[in-house]
Amino acid sequence: MLLEDYTEGIVLTGNVYIDETYYNEKALNRTLRNGKELRGISKNKYCIAMDFDRENVYAFLEGMAKPTRERTRDAFKDHIARGSHLIHDREKSHKVLAEELELSEERYDAREIEKLPEKKNPLAPINRQCFMLKDLLNAHPGFNRKDLQGVLNLFCFMQNPPHDKLEKVEMLLRAIVYSQKTLKYRDAWK
Template sequence: MVYINETFYPVVESDKTVKDGKKLRGLSKDQICIGIAYDGNHVYAHVEGFGKTCQKKTKDTFINHIKPGSHLIHDKEKSHKILIKELKLSDESYDANKLKKCKDKDNPLNPINRQCYLLKRFLRSHPGFSRDDIQHYINLYCFISNPPADKLEKVEMVLNSAIHLTKSLRYRDFYASKS
């Protein structure tokens, strides 16, 4: 069982588009679209692009991260149809507008909505980051959210990857790039 959804994060105020003296509203190119998937245990999130998603963006984001034949739970976003077709998924879809009035405990999309909320909360807690680096922050969120739950095991994972990193930087190269 896999939940998927898209969430949106605004571009920096100085990069917003002004048309006829007014800023764009809604799901415009001033919003960064982030595709997010959750299987009840693991979170996967990736920047899809700017503005509303489409079938190509959805396919590129999720096609290699959802097991063929899985059960997909999603809102009635039209772009999800490509995944259902290509991966031969069974699916449950819900009208997000009708679920807005539901309490969280009664909302079948609550698990993915919760992950979208937590991701946005994480991004808002680092407001000064460059939007060019947003995927790195999303990767950090996924690392924090995914198993193992034990913090010491996560520290061990980070240290092991740092120790086994084979790339070396020479002293001369480090200072040569700064001039």
């Protein structure tokens, strides 16, 4: 609840890496066709949009299945500074950002760069963030998917400056003390 609005003020600048990662819907809620799960990037997967400028990370729940131009625009338009340099794979939905935010861009073919060792992969910084997010999500697989954006906000808080853990604890304590939000006991245990 304290981190509900945390990502609203994040604006990335300079070289901005962008990518999507996908996380499965709970098995009970997955859509089946002819008794089998849908394959590939289907409506059984949450699309999580991420960008990273080597200092801050921003993660946003874009929806289900593949991203669209509209969802990508809505996810990132307020979180990438105009005139930045966009580094991404050739996902079609990213083009809208380059056009509307006047971004220069580097585009890489995902099939080609996946053959490279990690040290030579130009998208390694964002791939590392995606890996760490999935590691967090997989460590706590029973969470309610309705709270996924809250978990993404927590991930951003953990990854972004300040990197001193005591400063982060101080930030949270200040947020608790000065928060105007109220959580009723009954609501906490619903």
